[in-house]
Amino acid sequence: MTSPAPTLELRGAQRRWGERLALGPVDLRIAPGERVALAGPSGGGKTTLLRLLAAALRASGGSVAIDGRSVAAMRPHQIRDHRRRCALIDQGATLIPEVSVHDNVLAGRAPAWPWWRVLASALWPLEREAVAALLGQVDLRERQWDRVGALSGGQRQRVAIARALASEPSVLLADEPTAALDPTTAAEVIALLSRETRRRELTLIVSTHRLSQVLGEVDRVIGLREGRVSLDAPADQIDDATLAALYAGSRERS
Numbered sequence: 001m002t003s004p005a006p007t008l009e010l011r012g013a014q015r016r017w018g019e020r021l022a023l024g025p026v027d028l029r030i031a032p033g034e035r036v037a038l039a040g041p042s043g044g045g046k047t048t049l050l051r052l053l054a055a056a057l058r059a060s061g062g063s064v065a066i067d068g069r070s071v072a073a074m075r076p077h078q079i080r081d082h083r084r085r086c087a088l089i090d091q092g093a094t095l096i097p098e099v100s101v102h103d104n105v106l107a108g109r110a111p112a113w114p115w116w117r118v119l120a121s122a123l124w125p126l127e128r129e130a131v132a133a134l135l136g137q138v139d140l141r142e143r144q145w146d147r148v149g150a151l152s153g154g155q156r157q158r159v160a161i162a163r164a165l166a167s168e169p170s171v172l173l174a175d176e177p178t179a180a181l182d183p184t185t186a187a188e189v190i191a192l193l194s195r196e197t198r199r200r201e202l203t204l205i206v207s208t209h210r211l212s213q214v215l216g217e218v219d220r221v222i223g224l225r226e227g228r229v230s231l232d233a234p235a236d237q238i239d240d241a242t243l244a245a246l247y248a249g250s251r252e253r254s
């Protein structure tokens with residue numbers, strides 16, 4: 001069962017790689033069910049922020065908290081539960097091309113399973129109905145037994161979405177889910193992400209280099225530049241001048 005969406009909070013959160021400050025200090029509060037786009041020039045810290053929220057990275061300073069509970073104070077089983085609740089769709093998602101669409105989606109359910117069930121899943125196909133239902137939602141039901149390696153980029157991204165949804169998260173974090181997709185396929189992937197997160201009342205945080213593609217699907221835009229929040233505004237207040245300021249000096253446009 002999906003639990004209600006939590007409040008996510010960063011207080012003075014930082015992430016360093018050696019001497020380099022990749023992110024921070026950042027103060028942010030994301031309310032339950034909020035829909036947020038992360039924008040900004042390359043290297044600005046979007047992936048780092050998403051990975052901190054997913055507990056895929058530890059903060060080097062400050063705190064990241066979910067419903068008031070600091071991720072740094074969590075025990076290993078609580079971190080696993082946090083990762084299940086805050087599902088991250090990675091750039092170039094960590095799908096396994098050699099195995100079937102079914103098994104890739106099933107892997108999204110594994111974090112919630114006891115060890116014996118993970119072992120059993122290697123021997124017998126489990127949860128066929130649940131996986132088939134998810135694949136129906138992302139319009140891939142007929143490809144259930146195909147290898148992921150045989151799918152197109154857009155279809156793989158849909159598998160990645162189904163896999164993230166399989167863990168029954170309350171927050172979906174998507175890192176540039178339309179990178180490398182043509183505009184039509186990208187629009188389909190965004191529409192799918194939007195529809196399925198609205199239907200489940202999930203919090204959605206999506207990073208993008210093409211803000212115009214997601215602007216109609218989010219409530220709020222957070223812009224990151226050189227690791228700091230340089231824009232935080234309602235989506236309906238974003239105009240060309242705001243974007244020009246966010247990307248000033250960078251060769252990118254949105």
Ligand SMILES: Nc1ncnc2c1ncn2[C@@H]1O[C@H](COP(=O)(O)OP(=O)(O)OP(=O)(O)O)[C@@H](O)[C@H]1O
Nearest residue numbers: 017020021022023041042043044045046047048049
């Ligand atoms: N594993 C790492 N080791 C060292 N530095 C890193 C590592 N990961 C990220 N960084 C640095 O952290 C900074 C922020 O990177 P991040 O990937 O969060 O930016 P981004 O906004 O997602 O960029 P892009 O839009 O290009 O994906 C960059 O300067 C990057 O070089």
